[in-house]
Amino acid sequence: MKRIFLLSAIAGIFAFSSASAQTKDVAMSGPKLGIGAEFAFPVGNFGDVYNLGYGGSLQYQHPVAPSLNLTASAGYINFQSKDLPIIGKVNSGAIPVKVGARYFLAENIFVNGELGAAFSTEDGGSTAFAYSPGVGVEFPVSDKGAVELGARYEGWSADSNTSSFIGLRLAYNFGL
Numbered sequence: 001m002k003r004i005f006l007l008s009a010i011a012g013i014f015a016f017s018s019a020s021a022q023t024k025d026v027a028m029s030g031p032k033l034g035i036g037a038e039f040a041f042p043v044g045n046f047g048d049v050y051n052l053g054y055g056g057s058l059q060y061q062h063p064v065a066p067s068l069n070l071t072a073s074a075g076y077i078n079f080q081s082k083d084l085p086i087i088g089k090v091n092s093g094a095i096p097v098k099v100g101a102r103y104f105l106a107e108n109i110f111v112n113g114e115l116g117a118a119f120s121t122e123d124g125g126s127t128a129f130a131y132s133p134g135v136g137v138e139f140p141v142s143d144k145g146a147v148e149l150g151a152r153y154e155g156w157s158a159d160s161n162t163s164s165f166i167g168l169r170l171a172y173n174f175g176l
Contacts, residue, residue, distance in 0.1 A: 029175060034059045034148060036171025040077055046163040050092070053079040053165060057096075061173070067104040071114060073097070076121075093121035094156070096130050108138050110150075118156040128158035132167065144175040 040053030057075025064070050078093045100114030111134070118130040134152025141147055148171040155164040 031060070031062045031176045032146075032173045033176055034061070034171040034173035036075075036148065036169045038075060038077055039168045039170075040079065040154070040165040041167075042079065042163070042165045044162075044164055046165060048082075049084070050079040050081050053077045055093075057169065057171075059171070059173075061102060069102045069104075071098075071100045071102050071112065073099075073114065073116075094125075094128075095119045095121060096154075096156075098130055098132065100132075108140070109136075110138070111135050112150075112152075126158045128156035128163070130154065130156050134167070136169070138173065146173045147171070148173055 036057050036059065038053070038055045038057050040055075041047075042050040042053065055075055055077035057073055059071055059073040061069040061071050074095065074097045076093060076095055078091055081090045081092070083089055096116060096118040098114035098116030100112060100116075102110050102112040104110045113133045114131070116130045118128045120126055120128075132152045132154035134150055136148055136150030138146040138148045148169065150169045150171075152167045152169070153164065154167050155162050
């Protein structure tokens with residue numbers, strides 16, 4: 001089910017990316033700030049324990065060259081576990097803080113990569129190295145605003161273990 005949802009989301013990104021907009025793309029006109037909803041679908045061993053993650057994020061983008069923005073992001077993601085023996089269901093939260101780059105392949109289509117840390121909100125939790133390559137599309141909706149839909153693979157590595165998930169972000173980006 002998760003794969004069907006992910007494939008549908010990726011197909012939607014490319015299907016809607018050919019739509020033409022009447023406004024100038026805010027991504028190419030200066031710095032911007034985005035606020036978004038995050039959805040995480042655990043994979044691998046992490047997916048054996050957790051069902052779904054959700055949260056929110058803020059992302060700042062600053063253009064440094066044509067079609068290239070540097071990014072800085074922070075947010076919160078809460079993961080709900082599957083029904084575990086003896087203890088039942090539990091929640092686990094993290095605050096990922098990352099920096100990276102976003103390159104626009106076309107006016108609205110981008111690839112990005114970020115590196116940083118994911119700080120556990122649990123008592124005795126650890127900090128993990130975070131990395132996330134991704135793709136996405138922005139739809140300009142006004143002279144200073146755009147709706148973003150992005151998909152990424154994200155991994156958090158700590159203590160010789162990696163927790164990974166497929167992340168989807170729906171955000172509103174506004175020019176500063």
